[in-house]
Amino acid sequence: MYSKIQPPTKKISKESVKVWRMTEAITNLIILAVLGILLFVDDYFTWKEWIGWILNGLIVLSFFHAIWSIFIEPILLQKYWRYDVNEEFIQTKRGAWSETHELIPMTKVQSVKLNQGPFLRKYNLYSLSIGTMGDSHDIPAIPEKEAYELRDKIAHFAKIKEVD
Structure with a gap:
């Protein structure tokens, strides 16, 4: 069950x-x-x-x-953007009229990267991009400290080794 x-x-x-x-x-x-x-x-x-x-x-x-x-x-x-991460899944939920729920299995995650353009930099925010074999999933506008922690957490759960 x-x-x-x-x-x-x-x-x-x-x-x-x-x-x-x-x-x-x-x-x-x-x-x-x-x-x-x-x-x-x-x-x-x-x-x-x-x-x-x-x-x-x-x-x-x-x-x-x-x-x-x-x-x-x-x-x-x-208002309607939500996300969460645990050992098994990355979850995203968005949409006011038409809700979209995504479950991304940690076993399918191939890469995690942080993006920051000039406007995000002004407010000290990052967008997290999660790459899987066939797609890319984004979590926008996360505060810097939380973004780095989330990136490291996903990399750990997905057993991704960071290359320097």
């Missing part, structure tokens, strides 16, 4: 919301700038009328997408 696996309980850092907001703000500004330039070029070269309508529609859609991805989505991502 099997024992019931408890759902994961550890949360990612609340600072992740700031990181995701900055990333999304930059991405959306670039998209809106490109669309604005195309709209200017459309007006300057008097392209066909329907191109202007499409560009205006894309700008409106991009604006609503920016509101969603900058102000709402990061809060939901942080």
Whole structure:
């Protein structure tokens, strides 16, 4: 008979919301700038009328997408992201409307690495990437001390030897 696996309980850092907001703000500004330039070029070269309508529609859609991805989505991502690690499994759970539960057996783990971009570095956070034979699984925005401990714990449980 099997024992019931408890759902994961550890949360990612609340600072992740700031990181995701900055990333999304930059991405959306670039998209809106490109669309604005195309709209200017459309007006300057008097392209066909329907191109202007499409560009205006894309700008409106991009604006609503920016509101969603900058102000709402990061809060939901942080609120519903959970993870946990034990000797047998790495568990992740995410999603507000459509929940995704992942169980990664320790016997399938081949690599563990920490990633840190400029925005994560500003808040002293890391993303943990767990490599298996056919896939890669990420746990985003973990505080530095916890990230190193988690990496070492997974490496120990998976019997991975760190190469210097």
